[in-house]
Amino acid sequence: MPKKTLKRLMPDPGTIKNNKYLGLLGSRLHDNNLWYLNRHSAAGAFAVGLFCTWMPIPFQMVLAALLAMTFRVNLPLSAVLVWLSNPLTMPPMFYFAYRLGSFLLDRPHHYKHFELSLSGLSSAMSSAAPPFLLGCLVMAIVCSATGFMVIHGLWRWTVSRRWKRRRRIP
Structure with missing residues (x-):
């Protein structure tokens, strides 16, 4: 997904920072790394x-938001990705x-x-x-590592492709 699309879909940091219910988090919520979108923050948010x-x-x-704040990765992206497990996908997962x-x-x-x-x-x-629980832990680690590497690689590939296009254009 292109960077412009992700930025458009993410909520405004000012709105979230000024939310009275999130005041408990204090200044940790004002860290710019939680809202900035680059290769490392996006890959970390996917992980x-x-x-x-x-x-x-x-x-x-809530766990995703706390981990995003701990690892200083994009908070909205990490919180939204949790919705991959929803009531329809949870049973097969x-x-x-x-x-x-x-x-x-x-x-x-x-x-x-089995008796009821x-x-x-x-x-x-x-x-x-x-x-x-073991299966959930193994899948969490595998999906997290795979997501990190795929997003990191896709981001690098996209940037290098843009640079190559720029060199070709006189």
């Missing part, structure tokens, strides 16, 4: 956003994470005797949680 996408927790956007975790732990990935009761649900969750 943070894609990492938080795979976290099976509520309020993923988390099922894949569970299957991956089951494969990595060498555990069976199905239940033969509190004790049945509790036993199913206790045996399903380790593979599910």
Whole structure:
């Protein structure tokens, strides 16, 4: 996605900085690196956003914003990328994470005797949680690293292509 399109879609930093509910964050929100869009901030924002996408927790956007502030990458981009995991995409994503975790732990990935009761649900969750969480962590790391490298590479490729075009034009 071109830089101009991303800038147009991002919210105005002044509006966010002056929001009374975000005053708790204090001066950390006024860091210009959180709002500036360059190769490093965009690639870092993709890494943070894609990492938080795979976290099976509520309020993923808050975690993405806190990590963006910690690593000083583009905050709006990292928060928006969390929406890759939405109510439609979460079931297949988390099922894949569970299957991956089951494969990595060498555990069976199905239940033969599941009973619909509190004790049945509790036993199913206790045996399903380790593979599910491992799968989510592995996918978060892989997607985060891949997103960082792809965006970093695409940005460099786009800039070098523009420079080559400029050299050709007399």
